[in-house]
Amino acid sequence: MADAQPPKVLAFDVFGTVVDWRTSIAAGSAGYLDRIGRGDLDPAAFTDAWRSRYLSGMRAFAKSGRPFTVLDVLHREMLDDTLRAEGIDPATVDEALLQDWTFAWRRLAPWPDSVEGLSRLKRGFPIVTLSNGNIALMLEMARRGGLPWDAILGAEVTKAYKPDPRAYLGTAEVLGLAPGEVCLVAAHHSDLAAARACGLKTAFVARPQEYGGRAAPDAHLAQDWEWSGDSLIALAMQLGC
Amino acid sequence: MADAQPPKVLAFDVFGTVVDWRTSIAAGSAGYLDRIGRGDLDPAAFTDAWRSRYLSGMRAFAKSGRPFTVLDVLHREMLDDTLRAEGIDPATVDEALLQDWTFAWRRLAPWPDSVEGLSRLKRGFPIVTLSNGNIALMLEMARRGGLPWDAILGAEVTKAYKPDPRAYLGTAEVLGLAPGEVCLVAAHHSDLAAARACGLKTAFVARPQEYGGRAAPDAHLAQDWEWSGDSLIALAMQLGC
Known part of the structure; x- marks a missing residue:
């Protein structure tokens, strides 16, 4: 056309x-996973799991009835969920590390x-x-x-x-x-x-x-x-x- | 400090x-005033009158209860009011000219x-x-x-x-x-x-x-x-x- x-x-x-996003988040996640003692996990697969939650979350957001919430906050919630799916309780992880990990999406x-x-x-x-x-x-x-x-x-x-x-x-x-x-x-x-x-x-x-x-x-x-x-x-x- | x-x-x-704003709007207004047959008006004074409506309008907006309205729209309403104060009915002026005059604020x-x-x-x-x-x-x-x-x-x-x-x-x-x-x-x-x-x-x-x-x-x-x-x-x- x-x-x-x-x-x-x-x-x-x-x-x-x-x-x-994939190369940047996987590279960052490799370091963070190592720091929390889970260097056994594949950072690329972890990244894909995090992104997959994003894709479904965006499609579902309008129907959820939730007031508009900025993506920085949703990225953090999705990170917590991705960690939980790997058997990691985010409440046991250093808060500053989790925030920095979330903001990896600002550094793509x-x-x-x-x-x-x-x-x-x-x-x-x-x-x-x-x-x-x-x-x-x-x-x-x-x-x-x-x-x-x-x-x-x-x-x-x-x-x-x-x-x-x-x-x-x-x-x-x-x-x-x-x-x-x-x-x-x-x-x-x-x-x-x-x-x-x-x-x-x-x-x-x-x-x-x-x-x-x-x-x-x-x-x-x-x-x-x-x-x-x-x-x-x-x-x-x-x-x- | x-x-x-x-x-x-x-x-x-x-x-x-x-x-x-003053030099740009006055220069533009000189041309528009001329085109509507009011080249007798001082374009700098016309500009100051328009700006004065803006200053009071901004201070009053929150208390007015009016839903948020973008400045392009308010600039146009203020232009109409400024014209009326000079005895000019904006309804008698070409619509495209008025819109172009309003958008002079985009061209400062x-x-x-x-x-x-x-x-x-x-x-x-x-x-x-x-x-x-x-x-x-x-x-x-x-x-x-x-x-x-x-x-x-x-x-x-x-x-x-x-x-x-x-x-x-x-x-x-x-x-x-x-x-x-x-x-x-x-x-x-x-x-x-x-x-x-x-x-x-x-x-x-x-x-x-x-x-x-x-x-x-x-x-x-x-x-x-x-x-x-x-x-x-x-x-x-x-x-x-």
Whole structure:
């Protein structure tokens, strides 16, 4: 669909699309597991279990009736649950260590093309986050990784977690734009499908290493997205930046 | 108070502190007044009248009981009122012209030191807005003027207008910080006094031309702020950036 009208703003999914959560969290978790005497556990598997709780937690959040709670807090609850599933009682672990472990999600490293790709896209479009990460998390990640966002939007601003339609529609509203004037850039077909259902434009970036080379859980949801590339630099070229 | 502990984040007032609203709005209004056949009106006086409605409107907003409404909308209502005070019925004016005139507040030019000062301060601190401007307004202004914000916070994120304490406290909360870890940078003693009452640190930047050389309406509220300078570059040097 290279003849699609260009959007007015590019809104980015971040976890997996811009940053490599699995490598960063596994590397950090290796150290934390060692410090709590559980160096026998596989840090990559621990990471996948933590992320799996995130994916189901986000889908279930709107229906739970729980008041909006920032992701830093949910990440900690999910860490506690992941530890319990391994037979570790989080109440026996040093509190400062658990908080630091939780904030590993603030310290995720960008994919190798992300900073250059975002910088190029920023020449042609405002670039904003449309992530489930809260503002403090996204701010620290951006400063560490050099991600040049024009604005940090998404869950905390709209008080809704993707794939809740309010996260997509609310972000367009805050921007003062119609949904079709915003393009979601994401590595996840499920996220793009939810955005398209709300009327947003869609751009897919392939991240085959997001799950360590295994297929993504939403691979079956692939569609013919307006734009598609294997890096943010490739998308920048397609969008004339 | 040069021995004050440095903050963790710098949060900026924007209108008057970072950008010169009076020169920009007067220059724009001169053209719009001419186009509606009222070139006889003084554009600087018209600008001051519009700004005056803003100042009283912000102070009154919390008590009004009105649901939070973004500043783009309030700016338009205040423009209509300012026109009516000059005997002009806004219903007789072209709608697109009125919308464009309202959005002049999105196109304010930075003071000469702002971009360099912010860029230097950004090396040492996250820099965020703590402005009554809405996100779409701040985003367009930043891209036009090259203002390198790490995040756009303030009224629309907290759903409260300064000097409502919720605007200051809510911004610190979103950042995951205690109020004393945030420093408000502003050219307005009234804004700094409200921030200090909430526990924030304060930095004053003198903008003697904000009101065309006349005294600011809150000049009598001056205090001994933690930092004070005659430009953002001077503040950067004081803060070691």
